[in-house]
Amino acid sequence: MAKQEDLFKNVVSHAKEYGFIFPSSEVYDGLSAVYDYAQNGVELKKNIRDYWWKSMVQMHENIVGIDAAIFMHPTTWKASGHVDAFNDPLIDNKDSKKRYRADVLIEDYAEKLNQKAQKEIEKARARYGEAFNEQEFVSTNTRVVEYLSKKKEILERMARSLETENLADVKALIEELEIADPDTGSKNWTDVRQFNLMFGTKLGASADSAMDLYLRPETAQGIFVNFLNVQKTGRMKVPFGIAQTGKAFRNEIVARQFIFRMREFEQMEMQFFVRPGEEMKYYEYWKETRLKWHLSLGLGKENYRFHDHEKLAHYANAAADIEFNFPFGFKELEGIHSRTDFDLKAHEQHSGKKMQYFDTELNQNYTPYVVETSVGLDRMFLAVFSNSLKEETLEDGSTRTVLRLPSVLAPTKAAVLPLVKKDGLPEVARQIIEDLKWDFNVAYDEKDAVGRRYRRQDALGTPFCITVDHQTLEDQTVTIRHRDSMQQDRVKIEELRGIINKEVSMRNWLMKM
Numbered sequence: 001m002a003k004q005e006d007l008f009k010n011v012v013s014h015a016k017e018y019g020f021i022f023p024s025s026e027v028y029d030g031l032s033a034v035y036d037y038a039q040n041g042v043e044l045k046k047n048i049r050d051y052w053w054k055s056m057v058q059m060h061e062n063i064v065g066i067d068a069a070i071f072m073h074p075t076t077w078k079a080s081g082h083v084d085a086f087n088d089p090l091i092d093n094k095d096s097k098k099r100y101r102a103d104v105l106i107e108d109y110a111e112k113l114n115q116k117a118q119k120e121i122e123k124a125r126a127r128y129g130e131a132f133n134e135q136e137f138v139s140t141n142t143r144v145v146e147y148l149s150k151k152k153e154i155l156e157r158m159a160r161s162l163e164t165e166n167l168a169d170v171k172a173l174i175e176e177l178e179i180a181d182p183d184t185g186s187k188n189w190t191d192v193r194q195f196n197l198m199f200g201t202k203l204g205a206s207a208d209s210a211m212d213l214y215l216r217p218e219t220a221q222g223i224f225v226n227f228l229n230v231q232k233t234g235r236m237k238v239p240f241g242i243a244q245t246g247k248a249f250r251n252e253i254v255a256r257q258f259i260f261r262m263r264e265f266e267q268m269e270m271q272f273f274v275r276p277g278e279e280m281k282y283y284e285y286w287k288e289t290r291l292k293w294h295l296s297l298g299l300g301k302e303n304y305r306f307h308d309h310e311k312l313a314h315y316a317n318a319a320a321d322i323e324f325n326f327p328f329g330f331k332e333l334e335g336i337h338s339r340t341d342f343d344l345k346a347h348e349q350h351s352g353k354k355m356q357y358f359d360t361e362l363n364q365n366y367t368p369y370v371v372e373t374s375v376g377l378d379r380m381f382l383a384v385f386s387n388s389l390k391e392e393t394l395e396d397g398s399t400r401t402v403l404r405l406p407s408v409l410a411p412t413k414a415a416v417l418p419l420v421k422k423d424g425l426p427e428v429a430r431q432i433i434e435d436l437k438w439d440f441n442v443a444y445d446e447k448d449a450v451g452r453r454y455r456r457q458d459a460l461g462t463p464f465c466i467t468v469d470h471q472t473l474e475d476q477t478v479t480i481r482h483r484d485s486m487q488q489d490r491v492k493i494e495e496l497r498g499i500i501n502k503e504v505s506m507r508n509w510l511m512k513m
């Protein structure tokens, strides 16, 4: 655990030291759970967004994008259920005065039971080797059966209590399980209360005429209210999707863990409109397709898992998370939700405007059902960044810090380094930059010894370093160094664009899906 905490601390400090993420308004000591993306962070974030957008919009004939406003008519949030139901159950510890999400305390307890079961399974795997039958072991080993059934029982009871608003039972569950304040160990809890997560604001100059608004807590509603506009102007036929990326805001009760849970964050969402009755088919399709997208980045299959929801949001009839193995354990990265016709029907009811689609094949009007995929851009950033940060011991015993980012996402694709600051080498390096910058984000660096410059680019995640030396002046060749293998090859300057492109082009990465 201590090791994991150290790793996470490294992630946070590396992000700051190398210009990826700064605490917001740091000169005033920052603002809790709000962060700024710095010069390298903004490039990595943009590349993740582009990678998502291309795979969704460019690669699907039947998916188009929009960019709806953050401010929406306040009735939107009444209709969507967010005014009445977008709550988290909070609980305070009377001794430490710390506030927690009651459901998260219980889920963490359940996860510990899961980890105990996994430990038994791994021990048995090591003991029986090839002959190990995991399925049989999980269903017959008394300890594993006990851990997993207790976990299931706890999560089901919590889901039932939350669904029926039985907050007294949520507290009773915390007490029965003897869950303590993770920071202090105290078990002295208040009652559980509901807390609405939306930020309110006002629109208008005078106090009398000002209108109460909310900052959107999800981007999805901008898509729902534009559903017919897009369908008609784009002549879209069900099944079709609308994609959007943009800011969302939530007054999170517990906003810790760096950019994992922020109060201002960015979502990448896609609503897929389908015929009623076909939603489960598309729900399965999008679960699989989104996992493939994640896997295409090469962060390791073992770092992902599905978690099917026991406790469904007010709009869903099925939901699953794609969880990622963050430095603090497996947590939600993306949600895939079957949202039924809840949102379109609710907007129809509250606006008095029809939100139906005429299906020419069926010769029938209906309200489409919706399957949604929703991934946090900041969480994707954290997943990619934390997974890529490595401390490596080299053959000569020295160490290096390297950010093994998927090269398609790297902020800078190549750094061009003149070996020395004289003899015409900087001029040649500048010419190479002039040529490459039309296609790639490239950097020039002439400060310090070349070995130190390599290390700096490794820590920034730059896939290639191109070194211009005296031989370059004679035969127009340079060395190209690969970040991960540190191998150096001598190549012609005119070959550079092709070599870099092969490694970083979105086409090549997305084709792995």
Ligand code: GAP
Pocket (backbone or CB within 6 Å): 217, 218, 219, 220, 250, 252, 259, 260, 261, 262, 263, 265, 266, 267, 269, 332, 333, 334, 335, 372, 374, 375, 376, 377, 378, 379
């Ligand atoms: N439209 C559905 C929706 O908003 P959600 O599960 O509440 O569903 C979707 O959020 C995704 O948005 C999450 O999987 C997560 O990646 C991201 N997300 C949610 N709250 C966040 C927060 N406070 N900070 C950063 N990312 C967040």
